[in-house]
Amino acid sequence: MRHEGESHMSMSAPKNFWYVAAFAADVGRDLLARTILGRQLVIFRTEEGKVAILADRCPHRAVPLSLGTLIGDTIRCTYHGMQIAADGSCSRIPCQDLIPGKARADTFPAIERDKLIWVWMGDPALADPAAVPDFHWFDSPEWTACTGYHHIAANYQLLNDNLLDLSHESYVHEDTIGNDAVAEAPVSASVKDGKVYVSREINNCEPPPFYVKTTGFKTNINRWHTTIFQPPSFNVIENGSYPADGNRGQALERRILNMITPETETSSHYFWGVARAFLHEDAALTAYIQEQIYRTFDQDKVLLEAQQHNLGAETDAPFPVALRTDAGPIQARKLVRQIVEQEQQMEQMEAAGVK
Numbered sequence: 564m565r566h567e568g569e570s571h572m573s574m575s576a577p578k579n580f581w582y583v584a585a586f587a588a589d590v591g592r593d594l595l596a597r598t599i600l601g602r603q604l605v606i607f608r609t610e611e612g613k614v615a616i617l618a619d620r621c622p623h624r625a626v627p628l629s630l631g632t633l634i635g636d637t638i639r640c641t642y643h644g645m646q647i648a649a650d651g652s653c654s655r656i657p658c659q660d661l662i663p664g665k666a667r668a669d670t671f672p673a674i675e676r677d678k679l680i681w682v683w684m685g686d687p688a689l690a691d692p693a694a695v696p697d698f699h700w701f702d703s704p705e706w707t708a709c710t711g712y713h714h715i716a717a718n719y720q721l722l723n724d725n726l727l728d729l730s731h732e733s734y735v736h737e738d739t740i741g742n743d744a745v746a747e748a749p750v751s752a753s754v755k756d757g758k759v760y761v762s763r764e765i766n767n768c769e770p771p772p773f774y775v776k777t778t779g780f781k782t783n784i785n786r787w788h789t790t791i792f793q794p795p796s797f798n799v800i801e802n803g804s805y806p807a808d809g810n811r812g813q814a815l816e817r818r819i820l821n822m823i824t825p826e827t828e829t830s831s832h833y834f835w836g837v838a839r840a841f842l843h844e845d846a847a848l849t850a851y852i853q854e855q856i857y858r859t860f861d862q863d864k865v866l867l868e869a870q871q872h873n874l875g876a877e878t879d880a881p882f883p884v885a886l887r888t889d890a891g892p893i894q895a896r897k898l899v900r901q902i903v904e905q906e907q908q909m910e911q912m913e914a915a916g917v918k
Contacts, residue, residue, distance in 0.1 A: 576825040579685035596629035615649035618669035700838035708838040709853035717871035718878040719825040726798040727891035744768035752890035759792040761891035783807040796823035
């Protein structure tokens with residue numbers, strides 16, 4: 564339901580997808596305000612622990628509900644005391660018994676899975692739980708994961724570009740995960756089953772500082788990483804390394820998990836994690852990986868925000884120069900553009916009464 568007078572900004576991101584709203588551990592009995600696809604939301608858990616996601620807007624005078632107080636499973640608006648239940652209905656108006664039919668807040672389908680809270684921003688009738696992207700690495704005994712979050716003042720597709728062209732590691736992250744060998748390595752890009760795959764094999768290279776510390780490999784290594792992009796904004800990087808004089812059976816593997824949620828046209832929520840399949844009990848190693856990845860993504864944040872500043876409102880403008888390493892980002896943008904155009908066509912048909 565759309566409230567009268569409420570603004571819904573046009574986004575270059577598709578709506579009929581599950582997006583990460585928060586890490587599950589960050590959602591409790593405190594009201595969490597978050598903007599996703601231009602919509603202001605309020606997120607909380609009911610007394611039974613179920614996640615509720617509502618429009619962060621009191622239907623009375625549009626004050627953010629997140630400024631209110633959670634009483635049981637209802638939010639009491641801090642302005643005039645109207646109480647909004649987890650299902651969006653108004654349960655109490657202090658000054659009157661009659662509750663108008665329009666006195667309700669929008670609600671959004673939510674699912675808790677893989678230690679993540681997912682929200683559906685589009686047509687609720689299309690919200691299929693089976694369509695939630697797979698991030699089982701967060702909740703698998705075979706993997707040990709650390710997590711983090713960055714707010715980045717850049718369009719979500721710039722973050723996709725960044726993750727699909729990892730040649731930037733050689734220059735942006737030369738003190739952590741990169742060296743010259745990354746940019747010089749051959750790269751392949753392909754599309755299969757609606758996903759983009761970008762792969763590199765980097766053989767007999769010096770291990771970057773991060774690799775030395777996390778794997779113990781001090782002599783030359785063979786390493787690989789494959790970025791798997793799932794529209795509109797999910798990137799899983801399969802990564803591993805082993806001694807150059809050894810074999811792949813000795814490889815230590817990681818998964819870099821990147822979940823990007825568009826906030827506005829020029830800002831994004833960047834949820835991330837690093838899962839490893841070795842040294843599960845080493846808490847100090849987990850802390851080191853988390854600290855280093857925060858540092859690495861801080862570097863990305865500076866670059867991406869400067870890039871967005873230069874682009875201004877041209878969030879989907881074509882770039883005049885394309886390198887061979889741009890094949891993955893170009894293919895990913897093409898997939899997203901097709902999805903957005905299909906959604907827009909459906910919306911236009913519905914508005915015209917065409918079924």
